[in-house]
Amino acid sequence: MKLLIIEDEPEMLENMAQTLEREHYIVETASDYKSALHKIAVYDYDCILLDITLPDGNGLELLKELKLSGKDEGVIIVSAKDSLDDRLEGLNLGADDYLPKPFHMAELHARVKAVLRRRHFDGNPQIHIGNVCIHPESRQVTIDTNNIALNRKEYDILMYLITNKTRLVTKSALAEHVWGDHIDQSDSFDFIYSQIKNLRKKLEHATISIEAVYGVGYKLEIL
Amino acid sequence: MKLLNHTSKYLAILLVPLLTIWAFIFYYAMLDEIYDSLDDGLENQKVLLLQRLPTNPAILQHNDLDLWNHDITPISKNHYERFEDRYSDTLMYMLNEKDFEPVRVYETRLAYNDQYYKVKFITSMVEEDDLIQDLVLYLIVLYASLMITIVVLNNWMLKKIWRPFHSLMGQLRDFRIEKNHQIKTMDTTIEEFKLLNSSVTTLIDQSRARYLEQQHFIENASHELQTPLAISINKLELFLENTNLPEADVKTMVSILDNLGRLTRLNKSLLLLSKIENRQFIDEEVIDFNRLTAEIIGDFEDLAAHKNIDLQLESVGNLNFQMNKDLAIILLTNLIKNAIVHGQKNTTVTIQIHQKTISIRNFGVLEALDRSVIFLRFKKLSNDNKSTGLGLAIAKAISEKYGIQLDYSFTEQHVFSLHFHK
Numbered sequence: 001m002k003l004l005i006i007e008d009e010p011e012m013l014e015n016m017a018q019t020l021e022r023e024h025y026i027v028e029t030a031s032d033y034k035s036a037l038h039k040i041a042v043y044d045y046d047c048i049l050l051d052i053t054l055p056d057g058n059g060l061e062l063l064k065e066l067k068l069s070g071k072d073e074g075v076i077i078v079s080a081k082d083s084l085d086d087r088l089e090g091l092n093l094g095a096d097d098y099l100p101k102p103f104h105m106a107e108l109h110a111r112v113k114a115v116l117r118r119r120h121f122d123g124n125p126q127i128h129i130g131n132v133c134i135h136p137e138s139r140q141v142t143i144d145t146n147n148i149a150l151n152r153k154e155y156d157i158l159m160y161l162i163t164n165k166t167r168l169v170t171k172s173a174l175a176e177h178v179w180g181d182h183i184d185q186s187d188s189f190d191f192i193y194s195q196i197k198n199l200r201k202k203l204e205h206a207t208i209s210i211e212a213v214y215g216v217g218y219k220l221e222i223l
Numbered sequence: 224m225k226l227l228n229h230t231s232k233y234l235a236i237l238l239v240p241l242l243t244i245w246a247f248i249f250y251y252a253m254l255d256e257i258y259d260s261l262d263d264g265l266e267n268q269k270v271l272l273l274q275r276l277p278t279n280p281a282i283l284q285h286n287d288l289d290l291w292n293h294d295i296t297p298i299s300k301n302h303y304e305r306f307e308d309r310y311s312d313t314l315m316y317m318l319n320e321k322d323f324e325p326v327r328v329y330e331t332r333l334a335y336n337d338q339y340y341k342v343k344f345i346t347s348m349v350e351e352d353d354l355i356q357d358l359v360l361y362l363i364v365l366y367a368s369l370m371i372t373i374v375v376l377n378n379w380m381l382k383k384i385w386r387p388f389h390s391l392m393g394q395l396r397d398f399r400i401e402k403n404h405q406i407k408t409m410d411t412t413i414e415e416f417k418l419l420n421s422s423v424t425t426l427i428d429q430s431r432a433r434y435l436e437q438q439h440f441i442e443n444a445s446h447e448l449q450t451p452l453a454i455s456i457n458k459l460e461l462f463l464e465n466t467n468l469p470e471a472d473v474k475t476m477v478s479i480l481d482n483l484g485r486l487t488r489l490n491k492s493l494l495l496l497s498k499i500e501n502r503q504f505i506d507e508e509v510i511d512f513n514r515l516t517a518e519i520i521g522d523f524e525d526l527a528a529h530k531n532i533d534l535q536l537e538s539v540g541n542l543n544f545q546m547n548k549d550l551a552i553i554l555l556t557n558l559i560k561n562a563i564v565h566g567q568k569n570t571t572v573t574i575q576i577h578q579k580t581i582s583i584r585n586f587g588v589l590e591a592l593d594r595s596v597i598f599l600r601f602k603k604l605s606n607d608n609k610s611t612g613l614g615l616a617i618a619k620a621i622s623e624k625y626g627i628q629l630d631y632s633f634t635e636q637h638v639f640s641l642h643f644h645k
Contacts, residue, residue: 009450015457022464080449084503084549102453102487105460153525168463170477172484179522181491182556191529214470216477 001116002026002044006036006059007051007078012101016049016078019105020112022166033057040066040073047074047115050095052086060086063093074115078103104173106164113163129162130207130222143206153178154199157192161210161220170217227381231374238366246362250355257348258327262310265329265344268293272342276335283340294343295333303339306332312348324348387411391423398427400434402502438497445494452490456483485611492613495553496600499620504547512542512551513576519555520574527563532585533571534563540578544643546625554621557614558583558639565637573636582640591633598629 003025007013010031017027028043030036033056040048040062048066052059063075077090080101087098096115099108117125117136127134133142139155141148150158156178161169171189178192196218200210207223224232272293276282285291298306308331314323325348333340382389387409394406406427408420459480463473498504520534527534544551562572562585570586596602598619601612618639622629628642 009454011454012450012457015454015461019457019461019464080446080453083498101449102456102483105457105464166464168473170460170463170480172481179525182519182522182552182560183526191526194528195525214473214477216474 001046002028003047003049003112004028004030004036004039004043004045004073005049006030006054006062007049008032008054009051012051015105016108019108023109025112033059033062036062037065040071041069044071045073046119047076047112049112050075050077052077052079052081052090060089060093063090063095067094072119074119076111076115104170104176106160106167106169106173107177109167110160110163110177127162129165129220132203132206132208134159134162143203146205148202150199150202153195154202157195157199158203161218162208165220165222168213168217168219174218226385227378230381231370231377234373234377235370238369242362242366246358250358253354253358258310261327261346261348262329265310265327265346268344268346269329269331269333269342273333280335283335283338292345296341296343298332298339298341300339302341303332303334306341308332315345317347384413387413387416387420391420395423400430438501441493441497442501445490445497448486448490452483452487456480456487459483489611489613492611492617496613496617496620499550499617499624502624504550504624507545507547509543509545510548510551512544512555512581513538515551516555516559516574516576516581519552519559522556523559523563526560527572530563530566531569532563532566535571535573537573537575539575542576542578542581542643544625544627550621550624554618554627554641555581557618558641561614561618561639562637579643580640581643582638584636584638586635587637592631592637594631597631 001024003020005013005016005020005027007016007029008031013029013031017029020027028039028045030039033054036054050059050062054062059077059079063077066073066075075095076097076099077086077095078099078101079086090098096118097111099111117127125136127136131144134140135142136159139150141150141155141158157174160174160177171192175183175189175192178195196210203209209221209223211219211221213219272282283295286294286296308329311328311330312325313328315326316322317324326345327348329344329346331342331344333342390409391406394404398404398406406424408424411417411420459476462468463476463480468476517536520536523534559572559574562574562583565587566572566585567587573582573584575582575584598615600616602616619629621627622641626644628644630640630642632638632640
């Protein structure tokens with residue numbers, strides 16, 4: 001999988017590249033409009049992470065160029081400007097997703113994987129992990145061949161942890177992803193525990209387990 | 224009182240003494256003139272009598288005032304020499320009026336053929352009471368017509384003259400700095416209004432520029448904070464990906480992350496506030512609040528369950544209201560979250576929807592909160608350090624944007640209510 005990160009902030013770029021490389025993607029970078037335009041014209045990518053504010057141009061213009069040239073790359077707009085207009089315009093121009101800064105790395109992985117999955121399995125992807133199989137389209141989960149019923153939150157937690165399987169996922173990242181941004185300001189994120197507990201019970205016969213890490217977050221372990 | 228009526232009022236008051244003084248002067252001047260002319264007439268009668276006397280000596284026998292208008296009485300020479308002409312007023316019975324009427328009397332002396340006479344001429348006189356009555360009547364009429372003229376003219380002229388002023392005032396009354404209203408000044412030749420127009424225009428332009436500057440400052444500051452926050456959060460998360468970190472380090476890292484998360488939320492809330500105030504949420508649709516509330520309650524089930532709070536939704540009526548959907552979500556979310564976060568463990572949070580109101584009730588501290596500060600920015604309701612202190616300020620800003628009335632009251636429970644006026 002080949003990714004292109006277009007981002008003018010060097011440290012931001014480095015962080016994103018580093019974390020995505022750990023997932024064994026081939027990561028290329030561009031830090032301005034001109035070099036980004038050059039790269040998208042010459043090479044093909046599976047997913048492009050696009051910052052809107054570039055020193056020499058607007059990321060949305062790049063998106064237009066990309067779609068004009070008939071390329072069908074997945075595009076995730078990454079912007080510090082969490083503006084409704086940009087979000088709508090970006091999505092109208094054919095972007096797949098919009099990720100406002102700052103974001104959790106776990107969230108970045110979830111978004112990138114979702115885009116790649118949609119692009120590469122033509123709507124019929126299956127994720128196998130241990131003896132668990134997930135059908136994202138129908139949101140069905142099977143252990144071996146047995147269907148297990150998960151509610152929306154349990155499913156979202158499981159997907160998020162699977163997407164970030166080698167990583168410590170903090171409670172706040174998980175809460176924000178599953179319960180939405182609005183859940184913030186809660187006095188603690190401990191309320192997510194009851195759903196985790198239920199999920200663990202349902203995964204009793206699976207060869208994966210959700211491990212608590214020092215009380216600060218969770219990690220998916222393959223047994 | 225309007226400026227217009229002020230001028231009229233002062234003129235009305237000032238005219239009363241002025242006209243009264245004028246009436247007195249006029250009355251005495253008139254009276255003086257009338258006496259003068261009557262006395263001249265009486266003297267003329269004497270001259271005429273003297274002219275007629277040689278041809279008609281019988282005149283000397285006239286002694287009936289009613290018949291002849293004069294009365295001739297013989298007097299001694301001695302008397303004659305001491306006699307001085309005199310005028311006086313007296314009353315006489317008038318047959319036509321059947322009443323005593325004032326008459327002017329002229330007493331003079333006359334010498335004819337060594338005979339001496341006293342002659343008395345009378346003439347009917349103007350009736351003073353009638354004169355005064357007429358004068359007062361005419362003065363009242365004059366006063367009334369003057370006042371009417373003044374008020375009408377004043378109204379017309381002042382309205383015309385003050386039009387630029389009233390037009391400006393009308394616009395200033397509706398002026399809200401956060402709305403991009405342009406003030407249109409009327410062209411005028413009046414120096415003072417020109418000055419007023421230019422001063423107001425300058426003041427408004429400057430204020431709006433400052434306001435926008437401030438809004439943009441908050442927005443830009445928030446934007447500029449996002450990238451360093453993102454870099455810090457992501458660097459720490461990358462660091463946490465190392466599997467062989469000791470527990471203490473992981474806990475420290477996560478604590479830093481949580482605090483950065485708080486900073487991020489604070490920043491987002493500030494950005495949201497300035498966006499609401501900058502009117503950046505334009506799209507509106509009719510929101511079914513019963514459905515939306517049910518959805519939001521679903522999101523908070525786990526949080527409520529964690530505190531063993533029972534979330535109850537009572538839909539008494541259907542509430543539909545046109546507004547921006549994102550803002551509707553944020554409004555309800557903030558109020559419900561507020562009720563749960565500050566709600567007492569093992570109690571109930573009740574959300575009641577009527578046709579035009581939503582009320583959210585929770586049990587909490589047993590005294591009312593200070594109504595004057597709860598909706599202010601950064602006024603925290605508790606020492607809960609995860610709270611941004613902006614939740615209720617944002618709810619208030621959203622309510623104000625749509626003319627929804629957000630109230631707080633306390634009766635055993637803390638009640639936040641939204642009144643939707645359509």
